[in-house]
Amino acid sequence: MSPVTTIDRIGNYEGQTVTLRGWLYNKRSSGKIQFLQVRDGTGVIQCVAVKSEVGDAVFAACEALTQESSLIVEGVVRRDARAKGGYELSVTRVEPVGGSVDYPITLKEHGVDFLLDHRHLWIRTPRQRAILKVRAEVMRAMADFLDADGFTRVDPPILTPSSCEGTTELFYTQYFDEDAYLTQSGQMYLEAAAMALGKVYSMGPAFRAERSKTRRHLIEFWMIEPEMAFYTHEDNVRLQEAFVQHVVRHVLDHCEAELATIGRDVDRLAKVQAPFPRMSYDEAIRWLQAHGHDIRWGDDFGAPHETELAAQFDRPLFIERYPTALKAFYMQPDPERPEVVLCADLLAPEGYGEIIGGSQRIHDYDLLRDRFVTHNLPMDTYGWYLDLRKYGSVPHAGFGIGLERTVAWICGLEHVREAIPFPRMLYRLYP
Amino acid sequence: MSPVTTIDRIGNYEGQTVTLRGWLYNKRSSGKIQFLQVRDGTGVIQCVAVKSEVGDAVFAACEALTQESSLIVEGVVRRDARAKGGYELSVTRVEPVGGSVDYPITLKEHGVDFLLDHRHLWIRTPRQRAILKVRAEVMRAMADFLDADGFTRVDPPILTPSSCEGTTELFYTQYFDEDAYLTQSGQMYLEAAAMALGKVYSMGPAFRAERSKTRRHLIEFWMIEPEMAFYTHEDNVRLQEAFVQHVVRHVLDHCEAELATIGRDVDRLAKVQAPFPRMSYDEAIRWLQAHGHDIRWGDDFGAPHETELAAQFDRPLFIERYPTALKAFYMQPDPERPEVVLCADLLAPEGYGEIIGGSQRIHDYDLLRDRFVTHNLPMDTYGWYLDLRKYGSVPHAGFGIGLERTVAWICGLEHVREAIPFPRMLYRLYP
Numbered sequence: 001m002s003p004v005t006t007i008d009r010i011g012n013y014e015g016q017t018v019t020l021r022g023w024l025y026n027k028r029s030s031g032k033i034q035f036l037q038v039r040d041g042t043g044v045i046q047c048v049a050v051k052s053e054v055g056d057a058v059f060a061a062c063e064a065l066t067q068e069s070s071l072i073v074e075g076v077v078r079r080d081a082r083a084k085g086g087y088e089l090s091v092t093r094v095e096p097v098g099g100s101v102d103y104p105i106t107l108k109e110h111g112v113d114f115l116l117d118h119r120h121l122w123i124r125t126p127r128q129r130a131i132l133k134v135r136a137e138v139m140r141a142m143a144d145f146l147d148a149d150g151f152t153r154v155d156p157p158i159l160t161p162s163s164c165e166g167t168t169e170l171f172y173t174q175y176f177d178e179d180a181y182l183t184q185s186g187q188m189y190l191e192a193a194a195m196a197l198g199k200v201y202s203m204g205p206a207f208r209a210e211r212s213k214t215r216r217h218l219i220e221f222w223m224i225e226p227e228m229a230f231y232t233h234e235d236n237v238r239l240q241e242a243f244v245q246h247v248v249r250h251v252l253d254h255c256e257a258e259l260a261t262i263g264r265d266v267d268r269l270a271k272v273q274a275p276f277p278r279m280s281y282d283e284a285i286r287w288l289q290a291h292g293h294d295i296r297w298g299d300d301f302g303a304p305h306e307t308e309l310a311a312q313f314d315r316p317l318f319i320e321r322y323p324t325a326l327k328a329f330y331m332q333p334d335p336e337r338p339e340v341v342l343c344a345d346l347l348a349p350e351g352y353g354e355i356i357g358g359s360q361r362i363h364d365y366d367l368l369r370d371r372f373v374t375h376n377l378p379m380d381t382y383g384w385y386l387d388l389r390k391y392g393s394v395p396h397a398g399f400g401i402g403l404e405r406t407v408a409w410i411c412g413l414e415h416v417r418e419a420i421p422f423p424r425m426l427y428r429l430y431p
Numbered sequence: 432m433s434p435v436t437t438i439d440r441i442g443n444y445e446g447q448t449v450t451l452r453g454w455l456y457n458k459r460s461s462g463k464i465q466f467l468q469v470r471d472g473t474g475v476i477q478c479v480a481v482k483s484e485v486g487d488a489v490f491a492a493c494e495a496l497t498q499e500s501s502l503i504v505e506g507v508v509r510r511d512a513r514a515k516g517g518y519e520l521s522v523t524r525v526e527p528v529g530g531s532v533d534y535p536i537t538l539k540e541h542g543v544d545f546l547l548d549h550r551h552l553w554i555r556t557p558r559q560r561a562i563l564k565v566r567a568e569v570m571r572a573m574a575d576f577l578d579a580d581g582f583t584r585v586d587p588p589i590l591t592p593s594s595c596e597g598t599t600e601l602f603y604t605q606y607f608d609e610d611a612y613l614t615q616s617g618q619m620y621l622e623a624a625a626m627a628l629g630k631v632y633s634m635g636p637a638f639r640a641e642r643s644k645t646r647r648h649l650i651e652f653w654m655i656e657p658e659m660a661f662y663t664h665e666d667n668v669r670l671q672e673a674f675v676q677h678v679v680r681h682v683l684d685h686c687e688a689e690l691a692t693i694g695r696d697v698d699r700l701a702k703v704q705a706p707f708p709r710m711s712y713d714e715a716i717r718w719l720q721a722h723g724h725d726i727r728w729g730d731d732f733g734a735p736h737e738t739e740l741a742a743q744f745d746r747p748l749f750i751e752r753y754p755t756a757l758k759a760f761y762m763q764p765d766p767e768r769p770e771v772v773l774c775a776d777l778l779a780p781e782g783y784g785e786i787i788g789g790s791q792r793i794h795d796y797d798l799l800r801d802r803f804v805t806h807n808l809p810m811d812t813y814g815w816y817l818d819l820r821k822y823g824s825v826p827h828a829g830f831g832i833g834l835e836r837t838v839a840w841i842c843g844l845e846h847v848r849e850a851i852p853f854p855r856m857l858y859r860l861y862p
Contacts, residue, residue: 101821180860393528
């Protein structure tokens with residue numbers, strides 16, 4: 001038997017006979033020739049079966065293949081400049097494996113609810129496959145960057161006795177005789193880990209039981225959360241710039257074919273170079289006011305505000321130093337202006353909104369204890385978090401980046417639901 | 432100011448003055464000299480302050496440092512063959528950062544319940560830090576191996592409408608108006624993804640609401656689950672061998688200091704070379720019977736059986752072809768003996784038990800449909816899984832490897848609870 005290979009490596013076999021294993025994506029016929037579009041998970045290739053060359057039996061087998069039936073195909077690799085990927089296969093043999101009758105997702109347009117109901121099949125289409133490939137490369141790029149920079153991966157728990165930001169948007173479960181909630185963020189645990197390991201990060205799922213239906217929200221999403229001991233707000237912002245630039249560069253370098261399949265304008269991505277523009281919250285409010293928005297100091301931004309602010313720039317925009325009252329209890333106040341905190345949100349360009357939220361954390365025991373009282377946080381559940389300020393506290397900072405929003409931006413998707421293999425949304429728990 | 436560095440990189444600065452930032456792990460004094468053991472998350476180094484050299488003020492500052500107080504220390508890097516890590520620091524300056532009064536974990540022995548209650552601090556000790564570092568390197572090695580072999584990382588959902596193995600050991604949560612459960616395995620979703628992407632793997636948390644308290648069980652644990660289209664049982668077993676060998680080799684190459692801190696016998700790990708021994712379930716039963724066990728064909732193995740079987744070998748042991756009735760409904764029967772399935776469990780040596788479970792999956796629609804009926808599985812919840820056999824089904828296989836059991840084995844730990852940053856066990860949800 002000829003060597004078994006995959007479509008992405010077929011260029012190594014020019015002129016040779018190889019075996020591919022995959023599925024029929026599409027086909028067309030011109031009488032005595034069948035053009036089979038075969039996909040194998042690594043790409044799509046055109047396999048050409050000429051009746052006079054392959055004989056009647058093989059040609060009939062090709063004719064009988066239906067959409068998404070599986071097959072093993074043998075043929076000779078030919079260079080062809082017109083072909084996607086640069087090669088096609090001159091078929092010598094075809095072995096059907098699994099049939100496929102009335103495949104539900106035809107090559108015409110389908111409604112998104114229908115596609116989501118068939119997500120287990122929808123991911124087979126080249127566009128969805130390409131998005132999932134980019135997602136995997138984004139995760140790889142993030143881990144590569146952090147591992148090379150001395151970070152240690154740490155996995156905070158998913159089941160927690162409580163959370164830092166109230167319980168109304170948390171999923172509840174009974175943990176034997178105790179109450180437990182699904183994590184919204186591993187940050188508090190990562191702060192403990194940073195005091196043990198210096199620089200740490202997590203890469204895992206998080207959950208928000210929010211009854212909202214926007215194109216930026218998922219109920220179950222993935223976050224990457226770096227946390228660094230002996231880090232200031234400024235250190236934190238600079239790290240984020242280098243990190244995001246690295247991720248975008250990695251995708252440009254490793255996913256050229258996928259970005260082409262998705263139809264992404266890569267020139268816009270190539271502009272994502274540090275340093276990124278920065279704007280204080282104060283400046284952002286004044287800019288919005290000057291541009292006709294009815295917004296006052298102390299108000300939070302909505303999605304339209306974020307989109308307009310970011311639209312001024314061709315790269316991501318940091319908005320720094322939000323009002324203390326708007327942000328989480330653990331953020332370090334600006335020493336010169338305690339009404340704002342040492343935080344930054346990073347807004348992606350092209351209307352993709354916030355992809356990162358980060359801050360320096362309060363490291364003073366008394367100040368954090370005051371915040372517990374003001375915010376009515378239960379001391380028994382959070383005693384361990386206060387301990388971090390009691391025993392060798394250090395200035396530290398960190399951030400969380402939303403994986404699906406980042407992938408949606410890099411791929412130029414309309415909705416985050418395509419940026420995760422099996423999206424969980426309001427009224428969407430299947431398949 | 433002198434360059435800021437970390438203990439793991441201090442060898443690059445021999446003879447130079449550098450700044451370290453960390454915590455006081457321990458100290459001793461001999462009158463006019465203070466020996467500070469400083470840790471910074473990357474290692475521990477001895478910093479020597481000589482009163483006649485540093486002056487009274489710096490010396491007094493050193494004397495005042497307490498266990499786990501944080502500090503910035505400046506000094507000259509000296510090579511010292513007697514020192515752990517090969518270097519020590521001749522202190523020139525000390526800046527205390529955060530105090531630490533009555534640190535709960537002293538350097539004497541503590542009970543494990545006390546340590547688990549203080550897990551947020553316990554992870555600071557060199558042994559726990561080393562274990563977490565090995566865990567991170569194991570994850571890195573797994574991703575490296577699979578990514579290099581053409582796999583795509585895919586994240587199956589955590590919240591699922593149901594599960595493949597009954598609901599009694601599942602955590603329940605209300606998902607708006609629906610019932611949802613926390614995943615025990617992403618396998619079914621990964622099978623769908625393998626039909627789209629060829630070779631895929633997941634790396635994420637899984638949950639088992641089991642009222643068991645053994646040294647091998649966690650309620651929340653991490654699994655890596657590769658799934659491969661066009662793979663047979665034999666392909667699957669060979670992949671596992673190469674995978675486990677790679678992971679152990681990577682840890683030996685990258686975690687020498689950590690394994691030394693933990694006190695692991697690395698010679699035993701160096702023996703983990705493919706091919707691994709294999710035994711059929713039938714042979715294992717006969718071996719156990721011959722060695723005095725009251726066990727019959729059709730019985731499952733208990734931990735003592737696994738330990739004895741594995742103790743014959745210096746590397747992991749595959750046990751293949753278990754009785755169909757003992758294993759999950761989706762496993763492919765041996766075509767020559769349908770009373771057993773094409774599966775294998777991999778038992779780690781030294782009594783660590785099962786670390787991998789894998790199998791070829793049923794790819795025939797009618798056979799899988801029969802299994803649904805026999806096992807009383809709800810067609811509405813699983814219809815999508817049957818679809819995978821309806822549209823271009825192919826032989827496929829996969830496995831799941833338990834991260835904490837693998838780390839416990841590689842580190843030689845008594846209990847899996849130390850192999851995860853914040854263990855979740857029966858009656859253990861805090862911190």
